[in-house]
Amino acid sequence: MKRSQKETEEEATQVTRRGLILGGLMGTTAGVLALRMRYLQVERASDFRMLAEDNRISDRLIPPDRGLIFDRHGTLLAGNEQNYRITMIREDVDDVDAVLHRLSQIVLLDPARLARVRDEIMNTPAFVPVTIADRLSWEELSAVAVNAPALPGITPEFGLSRVYPLGPDFVHVVGYVRDVPDSYAERSGDPDPVLRIPDFQVGLLNVEEGLEQALRGRAGIKRVEVNARGRVMRELDRTEPTPGSDLQLTIDAGLQNYTEARLNGESAGAVVMDCRSGEILALASAPSFDPNIFVRPLSAATYNGLLNDPYRPLANKATQGLYPPGSTYKMIVALAALEQGLVTPDETVYCGGYTELGNRRFHCWRRGGHGRLSLEQALEQSCDVYFYDLAQRVGIEAMSAMARRLGCGVQHDLPLSSVAAGLAPTMAWKRANRGADWLIGDTLNASIGQGFVLASPLQLAVMTARIASGRALVPQVVKTVDGIDHITDAAPPLDIAREHLDIVRSGMNRVINAARGTAHGIRVESEEYRMAGKSGTSQVRNITAAERAAGVTSNEDLPWERRDHALFVAFGPVASPRYACSVVVEHGSGGSSVAGPIARDLLLRAQVGDVPPLTLYPSSQRQRIDEMHENMNLLPLARPAPSSGGSSQA
């Protein structure tokens, strides 16, 4: 279109004017952008710098190596082993299924687990390694390594995992570790961030639980730079973890192993203590179970099997099992009576087979009665009538007070998961708990360790050790922590007159070594190893008058769970007590006949330091003992070096 000169000039000025306006607008906008830039980059720079660092830096915990647990002689009871596993990183693999298929031809993989692993691989970020198989043998791992070119994305890895090399024998002392339970942090009030490390395990039973803090150590920290997807790009800083403390237990691995083997086949608990220090050398509960199965994922079937076993392998019968102590309680009655001056060693009581109280008869275990007996004889023959008589004079309060001084009815402080307090009943206790007044019959029952009285094998062992040593020994299971002695003070003397203790010890000596002793059958042929003890057979059912009239049913005719408990406490050598022990065989029927021989064997094993030689046994029993030892499944433990130049060739 043609236009005039004037129009053209107008156009030019129009463009110029509007161009300048637009230029001004653009300049203003640029100024706003610059101001915004300045605000973000200068005024708020430090805020954003901090946010950027938060993004970039991530603190990752390094799990500490758990402390090791040794027996008193340095045998490893709980260690950490290299755990070989293989992991897959998806982003390094083209065809996950093909690689898994090839892998399954090299390593045995459970198809169900393989399917689970496959899902996991597909559902985790591509750069996160997923564990495909755990606890491989070195051979399997080598096979994977050799075939590495055919297995892209597969990496062999090493980690530590807990192992209990000696298996089931030590679980009732050492315990086990397991994956941290969901509620653990709240329940234990333990804020340690190490608990959140995947696959971290904590002690959940016995020493592993009781000394968890010492064993765990402190986590290290590595400060890493992570990208937006969480992948670690490099390590910036590292604080090494502090390994957990190593523990040395008071347990003697050889003796513990022997004890478990000796209890094999029974449902039983036993404790062997050192009479000088209170150190527990063996603490066994049979049957036992392998702690290693708890370290790994545990199948419900296995767990239910343990849970429903009538012999209750999961229970720690030595510390948790409470039994009427039966006649092993008679020493307490005797000491209480002696202390109060209610009886002299020469005083005798006539046993006619029963005591009549009101219109109720309290029977002696020996229906025909024992005749006239002194205190020592009463212990020797375990005469119930004698103690009925004594109990009526002593009373329940003094009896139970003595029980507590000797370690029964009180909870001992041990780093084990279940330590029962037992019961040394008082009148106030019965009123509070049963809502009834104390009856004199209750006192009579208590005097023979029946009725309300309850004690654990641990308490009976403490009682025996205190009687044998005359000192208020405190049971111990931890000897050193990181090489530092854990047991501090020597036990103070028991506040019980020496001559009283001598009378009771003499009575206990006669139980085994006098011809009429209830446990004469377990005497030891060598003077050096001679021991003293007391049997106990406690009823788990009431014998009705009708039953008694019909003749007491023998234990063999009863179903297992209604048979009497068999108990035995003993110490040795008699001359200068060194070891004390207690044995409870659930429903074992006879204290002297079932629990007694076990106690003898344990004490001999403790004193000899090895499987006892046959010469120590009465010749009539040697063949049977020999067979028993042959059949025992003992671990090939390195024998500890003898403490003082004894013969090591024996």
Add this chain to the structure above:
Amino acid sequence: MSFLEYTLKTTPTGLRKFLYFNWPLVVLVTTVAAFGFMVLYSVAGGSMRPWVEPQLQRFILGMVAMFIVALVPIWFWRNVSGLAYAVALLLLLYVEFFGSTGGGAQRWIDLGFIRLQPSEMAKITLVMLLAAYYDWLPPRRQSHPLYVLVPVVLILVPVYLTLRQPDLGTAILMMLGGGAIMFLAGVHWAYFASVIGLGVGTVSAVFASRGTEWQLIRDYQFRRIDIFLDPSAEPLGDGYHITQAQIALGAGGLTGRGYMQGTQSQLNYVPESHTDFIFTTLAEEFGFVGGASLLLLYMLIIAFCVATALQTRDRYASLVSLGVAVTFFFYFAVNMAMVMGLAPVVGVPLPLVSYGGSAMLVLLTAFGLVQSAHIHRPR
């Protein structure tokens, strides 16, 4: 003044044209592009691949195109403006039906060596056509409603096709660029006032349409607006981009964290750090000093374009130069406002710096037009 009135005496010919180039503009453009190569090298973790090499090739290709376009007289470009616009429209229609899909939108024609984005082309051909239109239209008619309707249709056709891809960012730039030419040409104020009024009304309508059956924009676009209004509301979802971009920018501080030392960018906290969000990497590693320098370089480029426009007395040359300057301005202004949290994330690249062939080629060609206007101006 039309091209017929140019006296050949005052217009350089042959190799002499090189003497009359706007060399400062060439240097500025090259400097900005070099800045871009550096940042792309950093974003790639210190590598020429995968971005610097192709970007360098396209830059060289673009510079060649710029020189060729510059050496051809501006009146030739005026005469082919309509044809260029038509070609761009056809290509837009082509991607509408056969285009490659990238990032959920149909935007490209894959030519093998380059993925051509017709919407980028349309942006500059629209500027050319509108300039030619107002060069042809006598000033007394330019505010006549009929003659206002024509350019509005010319703008809205490519805008509609671009929106359908959907590419909101480019469509907005196109509208702003086209509107700017109309403003520069001298269309009456009242039109702009009413369009702005209409715009405000439309925005209100769009928001009112939310969640109803006649919802006017896509859900993802609504979400972007929400997140723009409050990025912290969804720091791990869609707001993540803006939040992380601002952290990167702010963390740069006054002097930056050092070349290749920007943790936000190097560790991929900043998304799309080689394309739309490349400014955050630049600002993180070179700080306020680097960011402000880039802004200054951009403004100098604008200034030289505006100067060319004001020097020439040719209406087409003047309008094209200003149109290129305004389009270029809207590119970086929207991009920077976006990454700095002043505008919604609409997907506009940082001109000459972001990785991407089409924008680079088209912008350099557009600067070729400015150069041509500069060389062939009447003296």
